Amino acid sequence: MIPDEEQSLALHAKYGSSERVVTHCLTVTAVSRTLADAFLVHGHALDKRAVLAGALLHDIGRSRTQTVEHGYIGAKILEEEGIDKVVVEIVKRHVGAGISNEEATSLGFPKGDYIPHTLEEKVVCFSDKMVSSDTVRPFEEEVKRFIKKGHDTQRLLALKKSLQDDLGEDPEKVTLARESQ
Numbered sequence: 673m674i675p676d677e678e679q680s681l682a683l684h685a686k687y688g689s690s691e692r693v694v695t696h697c698l699t700v701t702a703v704s705r706t707l708a709d710a711f712l713v714h715g716h717a718l719d720k721r722a723v724l725a726g727a728l729l730h731d732i733g734r735s736r737t738q739t740v741e742h743g744y745i746g747a748k749i750l751e752e753e754g755i756d757k758v759v760v761e762i763v764k765r766h767v768g769a770g771i772s773n774e775e776a777t778s779l780g781f782p783k784g785d786y787i788p789h790t791l792e793e794k795v796v797c798f799s800d801k802m803v804s805s806d807t808v809r810p811f812e813e814e815v816k817r818f819i820k821k822g823h824d825t826q827r828l829l830a831l832k833k834s835l836q837d838d839l840g841e842d843p844e845k846v847t848l849a850r851e852s853q
Contacts, residue, residue: 674721674756677701680728687735687749692805699806701727703799703847707835710846711791714839718791719758726762726796729755733763743767744781758792765789766797768818769828788831791838798835801828802847811844 675683684694704727708720733746747764770787777783788797801814811832818825835843 673754674719674725674759675729676721677724677728680725683729683750683753684732684735687732689732689735693731693734695806696803697728697731699803699808700730700796700799703727703802703808704796706847707795707799707839707843710839710841710843711795716791716838718795722756722758722762723792723795725755725759726766726792727799729759730763730766730796730800740767740771740779741781743771743786758790761790762788762793762796765793766800768823769797769801769831787827794831794835798831798843799847801831802844808847810848 673679681694684697689697701724704723705720708718708723711718712720729746729750731742731746732749733742733744736742736745736749743764743766747760750760750763764784765786765788767786771779771781772787773783773785776786788794802808802811804813815825815828818828832843839846
């Protein structure tokens with residue numbers, strides 16, 4: 673099942689997500705909707721329902737932990753709820769700009785690939801990076817945050833470039849243009 677907004681919000685309530693997390697997820701959903709619409713207008717095949725559900729549920733794991741594990745834990749919650757695998761993978765792969773198998777192993781995660789590969793996964797991951805709390809901000813702010821935390825920015829920048837190459841325009845500009853309307 674791919675949950676709609678009402679069903680997704682009910683899952684947040686069931687698992688005790690904070691108002692702050694839900695508000696953040698709603699903002700990421702708005703950004704994801706903008707990008708999904710842009711990809712659809714440009715003729716790309718994209719499951720918009722999965723993108724919106726994935727965006728709205730991407731941080732449900734924060735009801736259990738505030739660590740990097742929240743993506744993996746959120747995916748487990750959604751699997752147990754019978755949520756469609758496409759949405760589960762979006763949630764699992766949204767953290768940072770993805771987590772490699774080697775990084776996952778060092779973090780104690782089950783063996784697996786936690787890097788966004790599908791267009792749906794990339795849209796939600798990128799949208800999350802465009803949002804701080806409930807505010808849409810320039811992508812460069814996330815790059816600076818990665819640097820400050822000592823994270824490698826290569827995968828983050830590659831995520832944006834991949835979306836830009838597929839879309840034929842800068843996904844950040846598409847997002848910020850919509851926000852200024």
